[in-house]
């Protein structure tokens with residue numbers, strides 16, 4: 161069918177909603193961005209593909225949430241810290257590990273995120289996919305609407321400002337604003353991984369190293385077993401494995417990050433193939449662990465993630481692009497809006513290795529890194545941040561996505577109120593506003 165095309169007839173769409181700020185995607189960056197926008201006085205609409213919030217944390221079972229601390233000190237505060245604190249109050253998160261990694265319960269995550277979003281006073285439209293956008297012919301770099309699809313059909317949603325928190329740049333990539341695939345210059349994309357959780361494990365006997373320091377957490381015994389499976393041709397690839405208290409924190413349970421698929425998660429065919437093949441790998445891994453690991457003899461599969469985990473796809477070309485040098489030699493920015501500190505952590509797609517570079521200090525991230533070059537009313541947060549592939553390999557973790565979400569939501573609300581474009585808005589004023597909100601900036 162290659163090369164075959166048809167012309168879709170133009171049609172009139174109902175404009176079903178209007179808001180000051182529309183946030184596309186309700187993952188770690190998106191739900192925090194929407195809360196920040198609403199708390200800063202903007203009428204806010206959050207559009208989410210699933211029927212719950214949390215993105216990779218809930219739909220992907222990706223955990224623990226990294227990285228709230230560096231050297232034992234908090235580097236992310238504000239709304240993200242409030243969120244994990246509220247999960248902990250419900251017994252749904254462990255928030256005092258020195259590493260600043262936060263194991264959590266995905267159901268408590270979904271509930272707490274929704275409660276906080278509703279308390280902030282916003283409109284949320286679940287089971288809604290953002291499928292396109294309309295450029296503003298009067299204002300370069302701006303949009304008038306995003307186009308959505310849900311059970312009611314195709315509709316348009318109007319806003320003063322839009323934030324792309326889809327993790328895969330679904331909005332920005334449909335505009336004239338600049339973006340790129342993260343592997344454009346430096347090779348393959350990081351692999352997709354389908355998380356799964358097992359119960360019935362003797363977690364006391366099993367060495368839960370993640371709880372200690374978040375560094376030496378791959379269990380050598382499991383790695384050797386999976387390497388044998390690859391050698392014997394029964395498994396094509398794996399990573400880690402990281403079998404930890406990540407997206408579970410109950411005794412007897414582990415969340416496991418071990419499957420690996422090489423492909424482009426912004427390609428419909430590749431992501432579909434990943435789901436098909438990795439489910440097979442999960443079953444094989446559980447079988448091997450049960451047969452060969454005494455502490456997992458009685459283990460059973462609790463669940464697999466709702467969707468395969470996506471590490472990297474598209475990023476914007478922003479007014480500032482974070483580089484490895486910004487992490488190795490942290491710079492002081494006047495418009496710092498978040499701090500990172502996770503290792504530069506590149507998972508290889510073609511084998512089971514990982515290239516990890518530990519950092520010596522936390523590094524600032526400027527407002528300009530979430531502003532696409534030439535943008536009028538479009539910001540991003542989370543997975544779409546402007547960063548080289550190596551820099552993204554550190555920034556990509558959830559606490560940093562949430563911190564950037566708070567920055568984007570705050571900035572969008574300020575732009576809506578002051579009638580400014582996102583490039584006209586002074587990043588220093590975003591920093592000051594975040595400081596008043598208790599963020600570490």
Ligand SMILES: Cc1cc2nc3c(=O)[nH]c(=O)nc-3n(C[C@H](O)[C@H](O)[C@H](O)COP(=O)(O)OP(=O)(O)OC[C@H]3O[C@@H](n4cnc5c(N)ncnc54)[C@H](O)[C@@H]3O)c2cc1C
Nearest residue numbers: 185187188189209215216226290327469470542543557558
């Ligand atoms: C295998 C793996 C392991 C990882 N390990 C860790 C870890 O240990 N610790 C850590 O902190 N981070 C980890 N990460 C990274 C982290 O999970 C992500 O970087 C983070 O979730 C990105 O947040 P986000 O909000 O940008 O996007 P996402 O979490 O991807 O959320 C995007 C949201 O937008 C929605 N959406 C997408 N497209 C559309 C659309 N077109 N219309 C409507 N809604 C849409 C999705 O349903 C989703 O809810 C890992 C990631 C992977 C894949």
